[in-house]
Amino acid sequence: MTEFEIARALDLPEPLPEDEQLLWMGSPSWSSVGRRVFHLRALAAYFGAILLLHGWWQLSTGLSPADAVRSVTALIPLGVAALAAFALLAWLTARSTVYAITDRRVLMRIGVALSITVTIPLRRVASADLRIHPDGTGDIALALAGTDRIAYLHLWPHARPWRIRDATPMLRSVTAVSEVADILRQALHAQVAGSGVAAPRVATPYANHDGPVPETAGASA
8 A cells, every 4th residue: 555545545634754654554343333332233122122012012902913913013114224224324434434553653534424534643642451342353442641632522433432521532343453452562662662661551451341351462561
């Protein structure tokens, strides 16, 4: 990939400087975004429960089983349409997002309708926390040093959940996330090498709601 292709993918006004090296670039997994950002499984379970309750209510009012089934069946397209809309939004979110790590900074091109590019210098990264999902995707949350912050609404859904006041940028649903965490750790170490400053940690996990966390190369640096 040429410097101009990289700049275009990240929506940068100009190519990366000649002395800046791209270490990794990728996009979120749309299926992981759908499950963990837009909660498609939970929504499907919710609509299923609504249909069951509706059928039970129809039977309790004296409706015949055949009529109750027809009444429930008539509602199925509404649930399918809602799930399809959220799935499309998850796909658009993943497709419009590009994350990149260079030897100087982390870049995030985010936004479906109106894209912005967030630049986070490595020297501003105080720590990085890693969450790994059972399917191998994961999230890397970047705690920032200093007082400057990015508004949560500008970052969402590329922000650590429930940190609204102290918004934390996050690379979400990254595939092969352990390898990406290793790349980030090495870049952070190289950034502070010879400066006498302790390297920011890259630790795993900070949270996991999807099952046990496998061993990973993203352990504390």
